[in-house]
Amino acid sequence: MVRSWALEDKTHKLSVNTQNRMHVALKTAIILHKVPNHPLKRRDIIVDRLQEFFAKIKHSLGNTLVRALLFILLGIVLYAVMFSNVKPEQLDVSLFQTAPQTIRAPIQVEDKELTEKRKEEARSQVQDVYDLKTEYSENQVNLIRSIFELAEEVNAEIAKEMKEAAETAEEKQDTEGTSSGDTSAEQPKVEEPTLEEKIERYREKLSGDVSSELNDSVLGALLQATPTQLNNTKDLTITAVNHVMSNRIPANQVENAKREVEEQLKYAPLSPPLKDAAIALGRYGVIQNEIFSLEKTEELKKQAVEGVEPVKILQGEVIIEEGEMITAEVYRQLELVGLLNNEDQIRPFIGLGALVIILVGGLSLFFRESHSDGKHSELLIYSLIFIISLIFMKLVSLLQPINSQNIGYIFPAAMSSMLIKILIHDRLAIINTILLAIVSTIIFNRDVSGAINFDIGVYILLSGIAGMLFLTGHNQRSRILRSGLLVSLLNMVVILSFYLIKNSPFPSLDFSYDALMGIASGVTASVFTIGLLPFFEAGFNILSGMKLIELSNPNHPLIKKILTEAPGTYHHSVMVANLAESACESIGANGLLARVACYYHDIGKTNRPKFFIENQMNIENPHNQISPIASKNIIISHVTDGVKMLKKAKLPKEIIDIAEQHHGTTLLKFFYHKAVESGADVKEEEFRYPGPRPSSKEAAVINIADSVEAAVRSKNNPTPEEIKEIVNGIIRDRLQDGQLNDCNITLKELDTVAHALCETLNGIFHSRIEYPDMKKLQKGENK
Known part of the structure; x- marks a missing residue:
C-alpha cells in the first residue's frame, strides 16, 4: 500500500510537472501571439x-x-x-505703446516717488498757523497812555519851571528894591517857552520810533490842550485802540483796523486839533496782533506728512489693462515692479529651492527610520x-x-x-x-x-x-x-x-x-x-480592503475549486473564517484579512481531498491503509502544496504567509504516536509541520481557530463548559509548544481571543429543540 501511495504521489508529481511545462508553453505562446484566445x-x-x-x-x-x-x-x-509660477515675468514694451495684455504686479512694492509726492501735497495743503498776541493790545494801550501822560508831564514841567522862574525873579526884584529903597518897581515877567520849544522837549521824552511817527501838529495839540481836554482825548483814544485790538488783525488787515479806529474817533466830542491828534494816535496804536507761528505750522505739516500712507503697488494689482496706452507713469510702475529689468531675477529661484529642500527634507526625515x-x-x-x-x-x-x-x-x-x-x-x-x-x-x-x-x-x-x-x-x-x-x-x-x-x-x-x-x-x-x-x-x-473583498468572492477560481473538489474543507474554512474574524476584531487586528485568509488556508487539501477527515463522507479513511509516515507526508504536504498554488495564482503575500503559518511547527500527534506504537524508529521533529510559526496576530488567531473548530466539531453537542475547556486547552498547548513566540500577541489579547471564540462557538453549537418524529406520531394516531 505504501508502494502504491508512492507510485501515486510520483505520478501526481509527474502530472504537476507536465502541467507546469504546459503552462509555461502556453504563456510563451501568448507572448508570441500563437494562442491569442487563451485565458491567460x-x-x-x-x-x-x-x-x-x-x-x-x-x-x-x-x-x-x-x-x-x-x-x-x-x-x-x-x-x-x-x-x-515663480519665474519673474519680463515684458518687451515701450512708452506710448499699446499694452499687449493685461499686466498685473508680480510683487508688492512701495512706490516711493508717488509717496513723496503725496507727502509734499499734504505739506502744501497745511495752512499757516497764526497766534493772537493778546499782550500786543495791552502794550499798545499802555503806549498811547504813555504818550498822553508825557504831554501832561511836559506841560507840568513847563508850568513848574515858569513858576520857579517867576519866584526867582520876584525875590531878586525884592532884594534889589530894598537895597535901593525903591518899592514901587514892576513885577518881573517870565517868558513862556514857545510851542516849538515845548514840542522839542516833548520829543526828547518820547522814544525815537514814536517821535518819528508823530508830527508836530499832533504833539502841539496835546501840549496846548487843557488837562481836562487831554484826559478826555486820552480816554477816547485808548478805548478805540483797545476795542479794535481785541480782534485778530492779520498783516493784510492792519489798514482796515486803522480805519476802524479812525471811524470811531471821527465823531468824538473833541476840538478839531485834538480830534486829529486822537485819530493819529489811534492809527498809530493799531498794529498787527496775529503773528505767524513757525513752530506750530511745522508741527502740523509734520503730522500731515506722517498721516500719508505709503503708496503700494499690491501683488496681483492691475497696472494696465490690455489695449490701453503705456504712459510715462505706467512705464515707471512697470519698471518699479521689476517687469522691465533683469535685476534680482535669481531671488525667486533661490526661495523656491529653499522651500523644496524643506519639503523634501521633511519627507526624508519621515522615512528616515524605514x-x-x-x-x-x-x-x-x-x-x-x-x-x-x-x-x-x-x-x-x-x-x-x-x-x-x-x-x-x-x-x-x-x-x-x-x-x-x-x-x-x-x-x-x-x-x-x-x-x-x-x-x-x-x-x-x-x-x-x-x-x-x-x-x-x-x-x-x-x-x-x-x-x-x-x-x-x-x-x-x-x-x-x-x-x-x-x-x-x-x-x-x-x-x-x-x-x-x-x-x-x-x-x-x-x-x-x-x-x-x-x-x-x-x-x-x-x-x-x-x-x-x-x-x-x-x-x-x-492587499487592500477592496482587494480582500474581491478575493472573498465565492466565484474566485480557487474558492470554487475548494467548494467543488473538497466541500468539507470549504465548510471547515468558512467556520474557521467566522471564528477568526470575530476574534481578530476583538483585539483590533484585521478581521477581514483573517476571514479571507481562512478561505484559502487549506487550498492544498484539494490535491488529495479524501485524505482529510472533513471530506471523508461514507468512505473508509484511506490513512488506515497506509503507514503513519506516508500519512504524515500527505497531511503536511497540504501546507506546502497550498503555498505553491497560492503563489501560482498570485495571491497577496499576506494570505500566502498565513496559509504557510497556520499550523506553525505543531506536532501531528496522532500519526506520531501511531508510528511509535508500530515500532518504527522515528523522531518527533519528523512529524512536525515545516512552519514557520505565526508571525502576525492574524496568523496566530487562525492557528488557534483552525484547531478549535476541528476539536469542537468532533464533539457531539458540546456544552459551553466543554467549549471553553477546549479553547483554553488549545491556547495553553500553543503557548507551551512555543508556537506564538514569533508574533506580537499578548496574554491579555489571548484571553480576549478565547472569549470571542467561545461566544462564536456557543452561537454555532447552541442547544436545539428536538422535534418529534412525524411517522411515529402518525402510527400512534392510527392505533
Whole structure:
C-alpha cells in the first residue's frame, strides 16, 4: 500500500510537472501571439512585468544612495511644477505703446516717488498757523497812555519851571528894591517857552520810533490842550485802540483796523486839533496782533506728512489693462515692479529651492527610520501618488486663463489622501495633504509670478483631510464614492465661508461657479481613487480592503475549486473564517484579512481531498491503509502544496504567509504516536509541520481557530463548559509548544481571543429543540 501511495504521489508529481511545462508553453505562446484566445491574457503578462519592475525598485531602495536619488527626483519634480509660477515675468514694451495684455504686479512694492509726492501735497495743503498776541493790545494801550501822560508831564514841567522862574525873579526884584529903597518897581515877567520849544522837549521824552511817527501838529495839540481836554482825548483814544485790538488783525488787515479806529474817533466830542491828534494816535496804536507761528505750522505739516500712507503697488494689482496706452507713469510702475529689468531675477529661484529642500527634507526625515521592505514599498507608492497629484495640480493650473479667479477649487484634493489611507496609513495621508496644500498656494497663484494664494491652500488642506476622515469601514468602492460626495458638500461650505469672511457684496454667479467646481472636486477625487486603486494593487501586489473583498468572492477560481473538489474543507474554512474574524476584531487586528485568509488556508487539501477527515463522507479513511509516515507526508504536504498554488495564482503575500503559518511547527500527534506504537524508529521533529510559526496576530488567531473548530466539531453537542475547556486547552498547548513566540500577541489579547471564540462557538453549537418524529406520531394516531 505504501508502494502504491508512492507510485501515486510520483505520478501526481509527474502530472504537476507536465502541467507546469504546459503552462509555461502556453504563456510563451501568448507572448508570441500563437494562442491569442487563451485565458491567460496579455494583461496578466503586463501585470507580471510591472510587479517585477516595482519589485526591483523596492529592492534597490534598500541602498541609501538610491533612496537619496528618489528624494532628489521628488525635489526636481516639485521644483519643475512650481518653476513657472515663480519665474519673474519680463515684458518687451515701450512708452506710448499699446499694452499687449493685461499686466498685473508680480510683487508688492512701495512706490516711493508717488509717496513723496503725496507727502509734499499734504505739506502744501497745511495752512499757516497764526497766534493772537493778546499782550500786543495791552502794550499798545499802555503806549498811547504813555504818550498822553508825557504831554501832561511836559506841560507840568513847563508850568513848574515858569513858576520857579517867576519866584526867582520876584525875590531878586525884592532884594534889589530894598537895597535901593525903591518899592514901587514892576513885577518881573517870565517868558513862556514857545510851542516849538515845548514840542522839542516833548520829543526828547518820547522814544525815537514814536517821535518819528508823530508830527508836530499832533504833539502841539496835546501840549496846548487843557488837562481836562487831554484826559478826555486820552480816554477816547485808548478805548478805540483797545476795542479794535481785541480782534485778530492779520498783516493784510492792519489798514482796515486803522480805519476802524479812525471811524470811531471821527465823531468824538473833541476840538478839531485834538480830534486829529486822537485819530493819529489811534492809527498809530493799531498794529498787527496775529503773528505767524513757525513752530506750530511745522508741527502740523509734520503730522500731515506722517498721516500719508505709503503708496503700494499690491501683488496681483492691475497696472494696465490690455489695449490701453503705456504712459510715462505706467512705464515707471512697470519698471518699479521689476517687469522691465533683469535685476534680482535669481531671488525667486533661490526661495523656491529653499522651500523644496524643506519639503523634501521633511519627507526624508519621515522615512528616515524605514529600512524594511514594507517601508520601501510605502515610499515608492507614496512617491508615485505624490507625483501624480502634482501633475494633476499643474494641469489644472494651466486652465487659469479660462477662470482667472479660483480654478484650483476643481483640483481633486481628496484623491491622494484617500489613496494613501487605503494603500499605506492615515499619518502619511495627513502629511501628504499638508505638502500639497503648501505647493498649491504657489501653483494656483492666479497668474501672478511669486504670489501666494492662501485661500486655495486652506481649501485643499481641509478637503484632503476630510476625504481621509470620511473614508471609513472596509474601503469598499461605495464608501469611496460616499466619501467623495461628503467632500463635495464640505468644499461648498468652505467656499461659502471664504465669501462670507471677506464681507463683500455676495456675487451669486461667482459663488455658483466656484461651488460647482468644489462639487466636481469631491466627485472626481472618488472617481480617480477608484480608477487608480487597481493599478497600485496590481503593480505592488497590495492587499487592500477592496482587494480582500474581491478575493472573498465565492466565484474566485480557487474558492470554487475548494467548494467543488473538497466541500468539507470549504465548510471547515468558512467556520474557521467566522471564528477568526470575530476574534481578530476583538483585539483590533484585521478581521477581514483573517476571514479571507481562512478561505484559502487549506487550498492544498484539494490535491488529495479524501485524505482529510472533513471530506471523508461514507468512505473508509484511506490513512488506515497506509503507514503513519506516508500519512504524515500527505497531511503536511497540504501546507506546502497550498503555498505553491497560492503563489501560482498570485495571491497577496499576506494570505500566502498565513496559509504557510497556520499550523506553525505543531506536532501531528496522532500519526506520531501511531508510528511509535508500530515500532518504527522515528523522531518527533519528523512529524512536525515545516512552519514557520505565526508571525502576525492574524496568523496566530487562525492557528488557534483552525484547531478549535476541528476539536469542537468532533464533539457531539458540546456544552459551553466543554467549549471553553477546549479553547483554553488549545491556547495553553500553543503557548507551551512555543508556537506564538514569533508574533506580537499578548496574554491579555489571548484571553480576549478565547472569549470571542467561545461566544462564536456557543452561537454555532447552541442547544436545539428536538422535534418529534412525524411517522411515529402518525402510527400512534392510527392505533
